[in-house]
Amino acid sequence: MVRKMGVYAVIAYTLYGLFYYWYLFYFANTSLPFEFQGSQADPTTFLNGRELMLSEEYSKTRNLLFFLSTPLEWLFYFLILIFGLSKAFKKWADEASKNQFLQRAIYLIWLSLFAFAATFPLSYISFSLSKTYNISTQTFASWMKDELIDFWINYGMMLVIVSVLYWLIKKSQKRWWFYAWLLTIPFTLFLMFLQPVIIDPLYNDFYPLKNKELETEILSLAKKANIPADHVYEVNMAEKTNALNAYVTGIGSNSRIVLWDTTLNRLNNDQILFIMAHEMAHYVEKHLYIGIAGYILLSLLGLYLTHRIMEWAMARWGRELKVQGIADIRSFPLLLMILSMFMFAASPFSNMVSRYQENRADQYAIEMMKNPEAAITAFQELTRSGLSQVNPPLLVKIFRYGHPTMLERIARIEQYQFEHRPKE
Template identity: 25%
Template sequence: MQPRLNHLWLGLMAIFFGFASLYLWYIIFPGKVSPEAFQYFSLEQINQGREHSRIQQLLMLAVVILEVILLCWFIWSGKAIALTRWTQQITRGSYYGSALLYFLGLWLIFRVLYFPFSYLNGFFLQKKWGFSTQTFSAWWVDTLKSAGLELGLGILGVLLFFCILKHWPRAWWLVVASLLSIWLVAQNFIWPLVVSPMFNRFEPVKDPAVLRMVSELSTKAGIPVDEVLVMDASRRTTRANAYFAGLGQTKQIVLYDTLLEDYPPDQVKAVLAHEMAHWQQGHILKGVTLAIFSNFILWGLLFIFIRTTIAPLTRYPPHTWALTLLFFAAVSFIASPIQSSISRGMEREADRVSVQLTGDIPAAVRLQVNLVAKNSSDVSPPAFIEWFSYSHPSVLNRIHLLQQEKATDL
C-alpha cells in the first residue's frame, strides 16, 4: 500500500523548507561586516573568509535539500513501493534479504549523487584554497575507507533494525533507542582506539615544553591527564585543531601536528587549557546524556510518523527504511539550532575556564584570531547563520567573552 502523505509529513516539510529558505537567504545576503572585525583582520581576510564560508554553506544546504526532495519524490511517487516489490521478488520474499537489498540500493544511489559534492568540497576546493595537502589518490583512499566503514555499519544496523521491527512491532522505537543509547556510550571507547587509527597516526607528545604545560594545567584543573597525543593532520590539511575524546580510561586530548608546528607556545597552551576545561566541566558526559535523551524523543516521534503513514501490518515493508531516512534528514536539519546552541554553550564555558587556568587572556585572543585567519572562517557571520549552525561562537563573540572575563578579573 502506498505510504500516506499526511499532515505530520506536510508539517515537517513546511518547517524544513522554511528553515532552508531562511538559511539560503542569509547565505546570499549576509549583511554588513561588523566594524569591529577590522580591528583584528584585514579586508582581504574578511572577504576571503566570507566567500569560503558561503560556498561551503551552499554546498551543505544543497546536499540536504537534494536528499529531502529526492526521498519525498521517491516515497510518494510510487517508486518506494516499486522497489519494495522488486526486492521481494529478487529475494523470493525473504524479509531480511529484501530489507538488505533495499538498503544497498538506496545507499548506492545516494553515494553516487553525493560524490560530486564530496569531491568539490572535500578535495577540489580545499586544494584550490590551499588547505589540502593530499594527493588525489590519497583522497580516494580516504573516501573508500569511509564508504567501506559506513557500508559495514549500515548493513549491520539495517538488519538489526528490521529484526527489531519484526519482533517488537509496537515497541520497536523503544528497543532501537535503547540499543543506540548503548552504542553512543560504547563508541566513545571504540572510536579513539579502533576507527581513528584507520585514518591517522597518533603518537604521544614528546616536546618537553608541551608536557610541562600539560602538567601545570592538569594540576591547576585537578584533572589527571593520562594521554596527550599528536595526530599527523599535516598529511591531509594545513588547518590546525584539537579535540577531546573518550570516556573513562580511553579519554584523550589530541593535538594536530599543524598546531604544534605553526602556533607559538602560549597559543598551544591556550588550546590545551581549553580542552582540559571541557574535561573539567564534564562536557563529554553531558553531551552523551543529552544525545541519549534526544535519541528516545526522535525514535518515539518516528514511530508516530511511520504508524500514521503505513497501514498496520504484521511486518514492516522494506520502504520503511526510506521513510526513516527522510525523517532523520529533515529533523537533523531542523534540530540544528538546538544542537548548535548546546555546543556553543559548552564552548563558551570552556573558553571561560581556560583563561582561568592559564591566566593569559591576550594569548587566548591571539589564538582565536590566528585560527580564524589561517582557516579562512567568516569573521562576522549573520546572526541567523550563527544561531542555526555554528557549533562554536563566532570569533568576535569569543573575543567579547574573553574580554568580559578580563573585566571581571579586574
C-alpha cells in the same frame, strides 16, 4: 500522482536553495557592529585585505553547500521511494539470496551506492572549494580514500542497526521505537569507547607528542584538572588541511588528548596551552556526559516521532510510496528521511547548548591560564587558518555553529582584560 509528488519535491528543493543563495550572498549582513570596530575582534586588525575577501567568499559558498546538503538527502530518499527504487532494491536482494540477513545486506548496499552517487557531487564541490582556498592540502586520492572509509563504516553500522531495528519492528510494531531507544544507550557508549582507538586511526596516524617539554606542560594542566592522561597524542593532519584543531576524545580508559600537527606548527606554546585548557574544561565540567545524556533524550523523542509519522505516512501514502508497512524494509528510506529532518530541526537547540558549553570552556581556560593575549591571538589564528567569518549571519550561527562566534569569544576575553586590568 507519483510524478507530481516528485516534481513538487524538486521545485521545493530548488526554491529552498534559491532562498539560501539570496540570504547568504545578498541579504545577510556580516559587518561588525560599530562598538567592535577597531577592537581585537575586528578582522581588519589581524587579516590583510586579501584574507578578508577570501574569508567572505569561502564562508558564503561553504555555508550554502551546508544548507543544500542535508535537504538533498531528504529529496533523494523521497525520490527513491516514490519512483519505486526501494522496491527494486528489495526485489534484487530477494532474487540474489534466500538468506534474510544477506537480503538486508544486498538491499542496503544498493541503497548506499545510490545515496553515495547522489551526494557525491556536493561532496566533491566542497572538497574542491577547500582546495581552491588553500584550506585543504589533501590529494584527490587521499580524499577519495577517506570517503570510501566513511562509506564502509556507515554501511557496516547501518547493517547492524537495520537488522536489529526491523527485528524489533516485527516483534512489536507499537513499542519498537522504545526498545530501539533502549539499545541506543549501550551502542552510543560503545562507539565512543571505540572512536579513539579503532575508528580515528583508520583516517590518520596518531603518535605520542614529539615535543616532550610541551607534553609535560599539557599533562601538568591535565593533572590539575584530574584528567587521567599519561600521554598527549599528535596527529598528522598537515597532509590534509591547513586548519587547526585540538580535542579531548573518548571515554573511560580510552580518553585521549589530541593535537593536530598544524596546530603545533602554527601556534606558540602559550596559545596551545590555552586551547588545551579549553578542551580540558569539557572534561572537568562533564560536557561529554551531558552531551551523551542530551543525545539520548533527543533520540527518545526522535524515535517516537518517527514511529508516529511513519504510521501516518503509511496509512495515507503507503501505495504511492510502494511500501506495504513499517515492518517492510522498503520503508527504511522514509525512516532515514524523517530522522534526518528531526535532527536538522533539533540542531538549533543542540547548537545553543553546545555554544553555552564552549563559552564555559573558554571562561575556564581564561581563568586557568590568565593569559588573555595568548587566547586572543590563538582565536585570531584559528580565524585566519580556516578563513572563518568573525560575525556570521544569524541563520548560519543558529544551524551551524556549535561554538560561539569569534566576535563573541574575542570580545569576552577583551572584557576579561578590562575587568582585570592593573589598578593605578
